[in-house]
Amino acid sequence: MAGLYDELLVLLHGIWSRRWIALAVAWGVCMLGWLGVSLIPNGYESKARVYVNTQSLLEDKIGITQVQSQQDLDRVRQTLLSAENLEKVVRGTDLAQTIAGPRDVAGKITTLREHITVLAQADPSMIDISATSADSGLSDGANARIAQQVVQKLIDIFQEENLTGGRTETRQSLAFLDQQIAGRGKQLEVADKRRVEFAQRYASVLPGAGTISQRMDAARLEINNIDAQLVQAQSALSAMNGQLAGTPATLPGMTVGGGVSPLAQAQSDLAAMRARGWTSNHPDVIAAQRQVDNLRRQGGGSAAAVGGTPNPAYLSLKSMQAERAATVQALSTRKAQLQADLNTMTAHQIDEPGVASEQEKLDRDYAALQTQYDKLLADREEIRLRGDVKTETGAVQFRVILPPSLPNAPAAPNRPLLLLGVLIVGIGAGVGVAFAIGQLKGTFPTAARLERAVGIPVAGSITQVASTAQVALDKQRMKWFAGASGGLAALCLLLIVVEFIQRGTA
Template sequence: MNGLYDEFRIALHSVWNRRWLALAVAWGICVLGWLVVALIPNSYESKARISVDMQSILSDKVGIESRDRKRQMDRIQETLISTINLEKVVRATDLNLSVASDRELAGKVEVLRKKIEIKSDKDNIFEITANASAGNLSDAENAVLAREIVQKLIDIFIETNLAGDRVETDQTLKFLDEQLAKREKSLREAEQKRVQFETENLGLLPGVGSISQRLEASRAELNQIDAQLASASTSLASLNGQLAGTPPTIATPGVAGGGVSGQLAQAEAELASARARGWTDSHPDIIAMKNQIAALRRQVDTKSGGPSYGAPNPAYSSLQSMRAERQASVAALQARKNTIEGDLAQLVSKQSLEPAVVAEMAQINRDYDVLKAQYDKLLQDREQIKLRGEVETETDAVKIKVLDPPSSPRSPAAPNRPLLLAAVLFVGLGGGIGAAFAMGQVQTTYPTAGKLEKASGLPVIGSVSQVLTSSQRAIGQKKMRLFYSTAGALFGVFTLLMIVEFIQRGMVA
């Protein structure tokens, strides 16, 4: 412990012996450091907080969701410090005093962008901070400039959100109207092309009336007609057989049997009609009619002994009329069959053209569907944007409130000049002491007898302290007073600089 104390005393003695060197180095470092600190311009900072409230009651009903509002907040934060807005800020503040060309304006904009900071504390609260440190302006002017920059940004913010959304909506609607007009024209042309193609190739297209369907329908109809023709031919043959077995005339007795004869004629007519309907001789009604006719004939033969006269048979006439109808029906069915067979031959010959026409029609329909989908999407977007624009402009969807107006800085935000001045002083003192100590280490001296004995390896008998005369003491006292005065002047300059700094801050306030 005593050795450490001795070493400290030796080091302190070495520095004290070279105190003038330490003081000179301290003065040099302090003067140079204070000069550098003095050249650093003061930067004044102004802050403001604004709140952006967006209505969500009606907005949600028309498609303005929370993520849309968040995206709009991000867009506001990014576009607020755009080049166009910063040019407006430069033109509207004292920064424009040193702008003489577009190049200088661009430089001012880039510098200003680095000195503006926008933070979002919450989803709808923004904090705008701006620094001003123009070298051609005084501290007071820089403080005012910082506040003007923040105020101008707030004005641009309000102007952009109140008027910018309407302008953007109008531009978007105008663009969509132009695109809708183009799509409508293309859609109309596609419709006309499709109708024309369908008209020209109506029989070759799929759907109702296509070749395939017409072939199927014609074959089905031909099968049906064949069945009807077979049935009609069978019915006609049966009718011809009945007609061959029916006499064209019937014997009519005298007057006495006139009533029974009428009944007989009526019964025979009913029998012919029943056979025309397809009833056979084994049918119960046919058997009953035959028995009735036989009985009536016996009555006629019994009541009339005179000659009988021939009269037209009504059954024969009815069968002839029915045969004519059946013959006409068979002829019509045969003509219809011949026509369908001719149409089938033509359709089969055209069927080879159907695939190419169908493929071209499919391409036309695909083009039309694409145009129609684009048109419907643009129309839906136009109506939605129009409705959203009306909601945002007519219901004040965006409300901007200035929570904290731009602050008027009273002290520079940077640099912390008092701290820097004190730091330079301590660095100067430390540098001076360090220089004196280093010089003591470089020069070979022996401050104590023990050091000399250790270095030489020889015993030291004794040491003689410094002996000063009265004149030397007087000179030494003068040098000490000069040293103290010079050291005190260093602290005095430091104090003076601190006073000047606070006076300048007071002038800004």
């Protein structure tokens, strides 16, 4: 530990013995450093905070979720620093007065991108926008104004992108969809024309509508349905025939005009006589009985009553029988027609198998194009509705919470700290130079170090004895050194005070 302490004392003695060199280096480094700090242009920063609310009940109703709205907002925030938007900033502020051509515009865009910050707070609806202007070719006031103008222009662009960017995107999407719909429409017309030409060419081969397989399946299904209906109709007709067989065609005992027939009158008179108690031997009974027998032999007593009265029930059943017979006939005819068509299609399918496959291909292509066409139409209507909701209903609420400020004091650089740092670096450089010189020179501060260096024992050392004049000179030099050192520190302090005064008066 004692050896280490001795070595430290030796190092300090070497540096102290070269203190004027260290002080000169410190002064030189500090002067150069402070000059460099003074040449650093002031940077003025302007800040603003905006509030963007994307919550909308109507958007939720049409399927635009809060996540989608927030994603749109993030996209706008991320593209705010695009080259196109930054060029608008350059041309919309006082920076336009400092450009002479496209190269200057590109340089300003690069500089702005490095000095603009767009940050979202913990609440995604709160967005902070800040910009710094530190152009050495402009005055402090001009830099402050430009910083404020840049932030204000960014807010205008941000609001424009949210309010009108949706219109542009919707218009571009609708134009693209209209182009696609027009193309699909032409393809549909061509496909439909091919189907019509194919149907006309094979009209005798392909009766009906649809593909051959579909038509054959439809025919078989309809034949099965007709078979079931035919069985029911035939059963109903058989039951009707049975009822008709047990129903008389006419009703006896009634004249055509609806009055009582002579036979019925005679039978009524005979029954009335017997009801009185007259016997069969009574002359009137015998005469009435003879009259009845004669009328019976004559067929009812008149020619008009020979056929009797037509039975209404029989006539109704006869009409129903004819109707059901016609139903059976119609079903049988339809079945025969379908069976003939089915046989024809089967025969043509066997004779010309390529016709069916070609027709299926045409129908399949047409159906695919029709599906795409309908989907494009639905997408166009959905995009139009979403665009109307976003742009016409004011779905995005934009409000500036903290307007862009006009900075009074520079935000950068931190000159007091830099001045103090230069002083420390200058002192360190002086000490380092003094230490390096001490290490390079071939002197030995102690007898022990000399003995270790040459390997020969040192008999002794002579202490330096200073005279009175030398002591007085050393004290005078110490005063000069203290003054020079204090002057360096005082100059640093003075520069710091001047910087604060400038900030206070800005």
